[in-house]
Amino acid sequence: MADLSVEFLGVKFENPLVLASGILGITGDGMARVIEHGAGGVTTKSLWAKEHKGHPNPTMMGNEHWFINAVGIPDAGPEKAAEELARYRAKTDAPMIFNIVGGMMEGFGEIAEKVAGMGPKIVELNISCPNVKDEFGKPMACSISKSAEVTRLVRSKLDEGGAADAKLVVKLSPNVENIVTIADSVIEAGADGICAINTLGPGMVIDIETAQPVLHNKFGGISGHMLKLLSVALVYQIRAKHKDLPIIGTGGISTGRDAIEMMMAGASLIGMGTAVHFRGPEVFGKVAKEMNDWCDENGVEKITDIIGKVHANT
Amino acid sequence: MQILNRVPKSVKIKEIIVENDMVKTFVVDFSLGARPGQFVMLWIPRLDEKPISVAMDNGSEMHFTVAAVGPFSNAMHELSVGDFVGVRGPFGTEFECDEGAHIALLAGGYGAAPLYFFAHEAVKKGAKVEFIVGARSADLVLYEERISALDCATVHVSTDDGSKGHHGYNTQVLQELLDAGGIEAVYAVGPEIMMLKGAEAAEAAGAKAFVSVERYMKCGFGVCGNCVVDGTGDPVCLKGPVMPWEEVKKIEDFGKYHRDEFGKKHNF
CATH class of the missing domain: 3.40.50.80 (Nucleotide-binding domain of ferredoxin-NADP reductase (FNR) module)
Structure with missing residues (x-):
């Protein structure tokens, strides 16, 4: 049995597999169930300072090759979030990452203030959702200056709100010319870690019988197996520049071998979302077992020994 | 292994049975091999997509019985024979019973x-x-x-x-x-x-x-x-x-x- 545990930004995860934001994360009991299924931790759906309406259906679809979604980040606001957190806490001690989102700049500040009061250990800042462009314009993760500004704002609101100990992870978009310069800018602004990557695109599906876009939002973020090719490359590039940076590697991971590959690229934690589409909610336990089996076969005793391993060879 | 396909397929409505003032049954020439108790998602482009239980799937056609109770189901009731509706599924568990029960x-x-x-x-x-x-x-x-x-x-x-x-x-x-x-x-x-x-x-x-x-x-x-x-x-x-x-x-x-x-x- 390999030791799969990871200490990430001072928080211990029993294994590196975390539920990515936006999947199954609406209720406390739902997230606790993901832990029962074998995840090392969970990330909440993106929390807003006020109730936010998502897009009408269809909001997500996929087949054995790809997945696409434009849910539009619906959320009932902080009061419900606090209630769900309490239910989660009553069921498990496993770490919860608070993912927050804000629309315009001040919205990010407001939710950072609210979430600071919930005792977060790790806050993940979502500045990279590709599906609310009509409402709020281009994601902040596409701008060096805005990504830094929002990171500074959220950091200061967390500090002022009594969450100075909370670590801040910024979730980046692959839909930029150079993700490393964005990583540089948010780290300079106070980010403690990076989550890479959000979904790709956005993409589009057309129903040819009716000549209609299938997603109600027309466009949606692309995920699934092939995203791993990109997410591994981008995590690799970020890690190459920032040697010991804590990174949550997300995008196209659905097997133990995928997860090992992502960790070798430089990720300390692995986010999984679309994997639930491919392999069901039990995917976390399955992937953890596959990672363990691989470690046993390859003489790896501690999973943390493989983090960033490929960099020694490049 | 079941082919993973969760993308709506647009199919033509073949027949509409008026059950009563509020309820219509839509028949499509299409089967997803659904079992009793399972549901599908029905899609009307640019409006919405909703879960609907399967009222019949005989291997060649499917029936959906829809009550006009909200914006989506009211729009369903406006559809005519020959119009398209998107279908994906089937989803969920089924009703089962023992032989001769x-x-x-x-x-x-x-x-x-x-x-x-x-x-x-x-x-x-x-x-x-x-x-x-x-x-x-x-x-x-x-x-x-x-x-x-x-x-x-x-x-x-x-x-x-x-x-x-x-x-x-x-x-x-x-x-x-x-x-x-x-x-x-x-x-x-x-x-x-x-x-x-x-x-x-x-x-x-x-x-x-x-x-x-x-x-x-x-x-x-x-x-x-x-x-x-x-x-x-x-x-x-x-x-x-x-x-x-x-x-x-x-x-x-x-x-x-x-x-x-x-x-x-x-x-x-």
């Missing part, structure tokens, strides 16, 4: 449609079916003729206003059948409180019970998390909609509250 089906309102599909399959397995159809009034009783036409199925109608059959709740009819003895299992589809009462009555009589749990859904395949219930933390679209009563009892919100698209709670 004596069973009672408890249908409230639109619940008659999926239970008719089940009765249609159950009688093929030699089941003796007591089909209890409840409605507000006589004109809203669904599927009565089609159920009567099945061999070994007996229809028991109840109406709230007494305009047809038993005057009162369909659960009272169920109680009489359970008291008479011999019912091995009860299957309920309809308002949640009705299903709760029906399942409790079945349990008290020593019969098995199965209910079709309904929750707000977006994806239908266990990813979005909207239909996750409290207590178990499981999505209804994967563990249900058809669930044995002993599993339903673990759902803290059953019979008490449900959640909306934001995940906010609303009491029944």
Whole structure:
């Protein structure tokens, strides 16, 4: 049995597999169930300072090759979030990452203030959702200056709100010319870690019988197996520049071998979302077992020994 | 291995059966191999996509019985023969019974449609079916003729206003059948409180019970998390909609509250 545990930004995860934001994360009991299924931790759906309406259906679809979604980040606001957190806490001690989102700049500040009061250990800042462009314009993760500004704002609101100990992870978009310069800018602004990557695109599906876009939002973020090719490359590039940076590697991971590959690229934690589409909610336990089996076969005793391993060879 | 395809397929409406003032059945020349109790997502472009139980899938065509109760179902009612509707699925669990079992089906309102599909399959397995159809009034009783036409199925109608059959709740009819003895299992589809009462009555009589749990859904395949219930933390679209009563009892919100698209709670 390999030791799969990871200490990430001072928080211990029993294994590196975390539920990515936006999947199954609406209720406390739902997230606790993901832990029962074998995840090392969970990330909440993106929390807003006020109730936010998502897009009408269809909001997500996929087949054995790809997945696409434009849910539009619906959320009932902080009061419900606090209630769900309490239910989660009553069921498990496993770490919860608070993912927050804000629309315009001040919205990010407001939710950072609210979430600071919930005792977060790790806050993940979502500045990279590709599906609310009509409402709020281009994601902040596409701008060096805005990504830094929002990171500074959220950091200061967390500090002022009594969450100075909370670590801040910024979730980046692959839909930029150079993700490393964005990583540089948010780290300079106070980010403690990076989550890479959000979904790709956005993409589009057309129903040819009716000549209609299938997603109600027309466009949606692309995920699934092939995203791993990109997410591994981008995590690799970020890690190459920032040697010991804590990174949550997300995008196209659905097997133990995928997860090992992502960790070798430089990720300390692995986010999984679309994997639930491919392999069901039990995917976390399955992937953890596959990672363990691989470690046993390859003489790896501690999973943390493989983090960033490929960099020694490049 | 099942091919993973969760993208809507647009199919033409072949026939529309007007059931009553509020309810129509849409027939499409398309089969997803759905089983009784399962559901599909029906899509109208640029409007919405909603979960609908399958009222029949005979391997070549499917039926969907839709009551006009909201923007989506009202738009469904505006569709004509030859129009397209998007379909994806089938999703969820199914109703099953033992060979030759004596069973009672408890249908409230639109619940008659999926239970008719089940009765249609159950009688093929030699089941003796007591089909209890409840409605507000006589004109809203669904599927009565089609159920009567099945061999070994007996229809028991109840109406709230007494305009047809038993005057009162369909659960009272169920109680009489359970008291008479011999019912091995009860299957309920309809308002949640009705299903709760029906399942409790079945349990008290020593019969098995199965209910079709309904929750707000977006994806239908266990990813979005909207239909996750409290207590178990499981999505209804994967563990249900058809669930044995002993599993339903673990759902803290059953019979008490449900959640909306934001995940906010609303009491029944």
